[in-house]
Amino acid sequence: xxxxxxxxxxxxxxxxxxxxxxxxxxxxxxxxxxxxxxxxxxxxxxxxxxxxxxxxxxxxxxxxxxxxxxxxxxxxxxxxxxxxxxxxxxxxxxxxxxxxxxxxxxxxxxxxxxxxxxxxxxxxxxxxxxxxxxxxxxxxxxxxxxxxxxxxxxxxxxxxxxxxxxxxxxxxxxxxxxxxxxxxxxxxxxxxxxxxxxxxxxxxxxxxxxxxxxxxxxxxxxxxxxxxxxxxxxxxxxxxxxxxxxxxxxxxxxxxxxxxxxxxxxxxxxxxxxxxxxxxxxxxxxxxxxxxxxxxxxxxxxxxxxxxxxxxxxxxxxxxxxxxxxxxxxxxxxxxxxxxxxxxxxxxxxxxxxxxxxxxxxxxxxxxxxxxxxxxxxxxxxxxxxxxxxxxxxxxxxxxxxxxxxxxxxxxxxxxxxxxxxxxxxxxxxxxxxxxxxxxxxxxxxxxxxxxxxxxxxxxxxxxxxxxxxxxxxxxxxxxxxxxxxxxxxxxxxxxxxxxxxxxxxxxxxxxxxxxxxxxxxxxxxxxxxxxxxxxxxxxxxxxxxxxxxxxxxxxxxxxxxxxxxxxxxxxxxxxxxxxxxxxxxxxxxxxxxxxxxxxxxxxxxxxxxxxxxxxxxxxxxxxxxxxxxxxxxxxxxxxxxxxxx
Amino acid sequence: xxxxxxxxxxxxxxxxxxxxxxxxxxxxxxxxxxxxxxxxxxxxxxxxxxxxxxxxxxxxxxxxxxxxxxxxxxxxxxxxxxxxxxxxxxxxxxxxxxxxxxxxxxxxxxxxxxxxxxxxxxxxxxxxxxxxxxxxxxxxxxxxxxxxxxxxxxxxxxxxxxxxxxxxxxxxxxxxxxxxxxxxxxxxxxxxxxxxxxxxxxxxxxxxxxxx
Numbered sequence: 001x002x003x004x005x006x007x008x009x010x011x012x013x014x015x016x017x018x019x020x021x022x023x024x025x026x027x028x029x030x031x032x033x034x035x036x037x038x039x040x041x042x043x044x045x046x047x048x049x050x051x052x053x054x055x056x057x058x059x060x061x062x063x064x065x066x067x068x069x070x071x072x073x074x075x076x077x078x079x080x081x082x083x084x085x086x087x088x089x090x091x092x093x094x095x096x097x098x099x100x101x102x103x104x105x106x107x108x109x110x111x112x113x114x115x116x117x118x119x120x121x122x123x124x125x126x127x128x129x130x131x132x133x134x135x136x137x138x139x140x141x142x143x144x145x146x147x148x149x150x151x152x153x154x155x156x157x158x159x160x161x162x163x164x165x166x167x168x169x170x171x172x173x174x175x176x177x178x179x180x181x182x183x184x185x186x187x188x189x190x191x192x193x194x195x196x197x198x199x200x201x202x203x204x205x206x207x208x209x210x211x212x213x214x215x216x217x218x219x220x221x222x223x224x225x226x227x228x229x230x231x232x233x234x235x236x237x238x239x240x241x242x243x244x245x246x247x248x249x250x251x252x253x254x255x256x257x258x259x260x261x262x263x264x265x266x267x268x269x270x271x272x273x274x275x276x277x278x279x280x281x282x283x284x285x286x287x288x289x290x291x292x293x294x295x296x297x298x299x300x301x302x303x304x305x306x307x308x309x310x311x312x313x314x315x316x317x318x319x320x321x322x323x324x325x326x327x328x329x330x331x332x333x334x335x336x337x338x339x340x341x342x343x344x345x346x347x348x349x350x351x352x353x354x355x356x357x358x359x360x361x362x363x364x365x366x367x368x369x370x371x372x373x374x375x376x377x378x379x380x381x382x383x384x385x386x387x388x389x390x391x392x393x394x395x396x397x398x399x400x401x402x403x404x405x406x407x408x409x410x411x412x413x414x415x416x417x418x419x420x421x422x423x424x425x426x427x428x429x430x431x432x433x434x435x436x437x438x439x440x441x442x443x444x445x446x447x448x449x450x451x452x453x454x455x456x457x458x459x460x461x462x463x464x465x466x467x468x469x470x471x472x473x474x475x476x477x478x479x480x481x482x483x484x485x486x487x488x489x490x491x492x493x494x495x496x497x498x499x500x501x502x503x504x505x506x507x508x509x510x511x512x513x514x515x516x517x518x519x520x521x522x523x524x525x526x527x528x529x530x531x532x533x534x535x536x537x538x539x540x541x542x543x544x545x546x547x548x549x550x551x552x553x554x555x556x557x558x559x560x561x562x563x564x565x566x567x568x569x570x571x572x573x574x575x576x577x578x579x580x581x582x583x584x585x586x587x588x589x590x591x592x593x594x595x596x597x598x599x600x601x602x603x604x605x606x607x608x609x610x611x612x613x614x615x616x617x618x619x620x621x622x623x624x625x626x627x628x629x630x631x632x633x634x635x636x637x638x639x640x641x642x643x644x645x646x
Numbered sequence: 647x648x649x650x651x652x653x654x655x656x657x658x659x660x661x662x663x664x665x666x667x668x669x670x671x672x673x674x675x676x677x678x679x680x681x682x683x684x685x686x687x688x689x690x691x692x693x694x695x696x697x698x699x700x701x702x703x704x705x706x707x708x709x710x711x712x713x714x715x716x717x718x719x720x721x722x723x724x725x726x727x728x729x730x731x732x733x734x735x736x737x738x739x740x741x742x743x744x745x746x747x748x749x750x751x752x753x754x755x756x757x758x759x760x761x762x763x764x765x766x767x768x769x770x771x772x773x774x775x776x777x778x779x780x781x782x783x784x785x786x787x788x789x790x791x792x793x794x795x796x797x798x799x800x801x802x803x804x805x806x807x808x809x810x811x812x813x814x815x816x817x818x819x820x821x822x823x824x825x826x827x828x829x830x831x832x833x834x835x836x837x838x839x840x841x842x843x844x845x846x847x848x849x850x851x852x853x854x855x856x857x858x
Contacts, residue, residue, distance in 0.1 A: 504718075536727060537805075560727075561720045561723060562720065562727075609731070
């Protein structure tokens with residue numbers, strides 16, 4: 001072989017080896033990274049997640065519970081919409097709680113707090129659609145109260161923001177309408193006739209029972225999102241707004257004209273005091289404060305531009321507003337806010353409400369990128385902002401900043417991790433408390449744009465798990481969360497001990513029956529009442545007799561005290577499906593309109609003889625009871641009398 | 647030959663007449679205290695584990711009661727509920743006649759021990775040992791028969807038909823999807839210990855001479 005050829009071949013082989021080698025290394029690194037991520041998020045069969053992720057289900061009306069780090073959906077807590085899987089919305093109690101509505105728009109879940117720390121008692125969620133607030137008890141993961149529609153409140157979006165000791169849930173209206181509700185005015189007279197409202201929902205410290213405490217009348221801006229103060233900002237709350245223009249049509253354009261919108265700074269302690277002093281007018285039964293007449297309750301601060309999130313940091317000193325239509329977050333210094341209020345450093349007023357001078361309260365505008373919406377904190381001096389337009393999470397350093405950093409705030413922007421796609425809310429574990437857990441961040445994305453296996457045009461939403469324990473953020477897992485998460489809360493699993501059965505001695509339902517001898521069907525006029533027990537694998541009685549035109553009430557008690565022994569009660573062709581957890585009694589009420597024999601059966605798989613767990617509702621024609629009809633206490637002449645089923 | 651037998655009987659008589667020394671009497675007192683203590687602890691435990699009951703279901707049997715594990719003895723309710731599928735009668739305390747006479751017998755034995763302490767003769771200890779052993783063996787036999795009865799009187803109309811069986815008294819065995827373990831508990835160990843104390847009481851006075 002000639003020398004040049006030899007050299008050439010040698011060179012080719014060296015290049016080949018080198019490139020092959022580097023290729024191999026690269027894929028090995030990627031491989032290792034995948035393996036590491038898998039290990040960090042894998043929860044092996046039989047093992048448990050470390051955190052609960054409570055995420056709102058948006059217009060599904062529900063709250064969903066997932067585990068972190070697995071991101072697996074674990075359960076659904078029905079709140080504002082029927083959920084046959086747990087019988088929610090079919091029994092009288094949950095139907096009554098839901099009122100006239102069969103849907104809601106769940107946005108911002110808030111865990112109850114004591115001393116600015118999650119106390120593991122309740123989870124509150126707001127309904128943007130029908131102006132309600134619900135309380136979920138974390139003892140049994142069930143909805144126990146729905147308050148509302150709240151009077152004088154339209155579009156309950158700016159909630160549920162919990163004060164430091166769960167004194168109040170604070171809410172602000174997204175929409176303004178002529179108040180009190182029911183009054184009609186022309187939207188053209190928007191500025192004059194329409195108003196928004198901030199509401200203080202009082203929470204009973206023992207029971208969690210909510211009631212409307214007081215309200216603050218506001219100009220018809222569209223309040224967006226907010227948060228409550230702590231530490232130095234204790235007793236205060238903050239909301240962004242996006243329609244200082246007070247547009248009433250083509251809002252997309254007309255409410256985006258000003259460079260800065262007026263955001264609200266509310267002294268809720270002062271509001272409480274004003275109510276105690278009677279400085280209120282009663283509107284639709286609620287004490288309403290007019291902040292123009294009661295100074296010290298409400299202040300405005302201009303913030304660019306159509307800001308979205310308005311998030312207080314764990315120290316309570318900094319408030320960060322997401323610019324949405326400007327490529328920066330605005331950082332307010334609460335100490336400066338207080339100084340400006342005390343020194344009356346105002347740049348004017350709006351309807352007698354002072355506007356704080358922007359320059360006097362702002363620490364800086366951090367150039368985080370396009371479409372900043374919400375900011376969360378790890379408690380170690382870093383902030384994480386969701387970028388809707390850039391589609392990423394941006395990590396940046398909180399003040400205090402060095403002089404060098406102040407000169408160029410690009411220097412405090414530390415890291416970006418792409419998200420898929422267009423992140424709306426994000427949550428850092430415990431960010432809204434004084435002591436965040438840190439470690440995990442969940443980005444809740446609005447678009448998935450074909451990233452998933454194809455399921456047709458109704459595309460699901462994804463949520464992505466990001467490890468924030470290191471200097472660089474690390475995307476480690478993603479899941480397709482039920483539609484549509486708007487914010488979430490993360491709670492350490494070890495901080496709560498939910499019950500697994502309802503203890504028999506706690507069942508105070510007067511219609512509960514625990515023993516076969518107490519079961520049976522009674523009849524008074526056209527009122528037929530059946531009291532049943534459910535236990536593996538039978539209903540007692542398994543026959544209910546009634547007639548067309550009767551009002552039938554059925555109480556079913558699941559007399560099991562063993563965990564996971566859940567029984568359902570589905571009544572065929574009558575739109576009834578109750579599900580009773582162990583120790584629970586549920587009731588439904590229907591008017592019988594058609595004759596026939598309608599089987600009822602256990603809908604929640606319980607045992608090997610689950611299929612056999614059934615009975616019959618016999619509905620005979622009016623006035624024609626079957627001779628064999630069985631009643632406990634038939635009224636004279638109503639039907640043949642007999643003893644309860646054997 | 648006759649002489650040999652006479653000697654043996656005499657030695658036997660002398661042995662039974664031996665007085666109990668201080669150590670023996672103290673051991674007997676300890677045995678009485680042990681029996682009294684045993685009354686307050688479970689004698690036996692049956693532990694049932696199935697895939698669906700990974701923590702297991704427990705039954706605790708003591709001299710005067712039978713209770714399930716779990717909150718408010720829920721495990722017994724659960725066991726009965728499961729047993730109804732195979733037509734086994736519910737396990738109820740009232741069926742265990744033993745639980746009425748066992749505390750009485752324990753009292754009787756304790757009294758016999760105290761009598762031996764006071765009377766202080768080897769013969770008393772032998773009486774005690776024999777009655778106690780008889781009582782112990784009878785109780786275990788009676789308990790076994792109870793289990794046999796539960797396992798063999800199955801309702802022919804029950805949803806599931808299984809071959810009649812006797813739940814295990816001692817050890818571990820698989821019954822359908824359940825792994826049953828049945829073992830003595832502190833109460834039973836205390837009773838065994840009290841037997842040992844009684845034997846020791848006799849042993850320590852085996853060479854005591856009858857006073858002239």
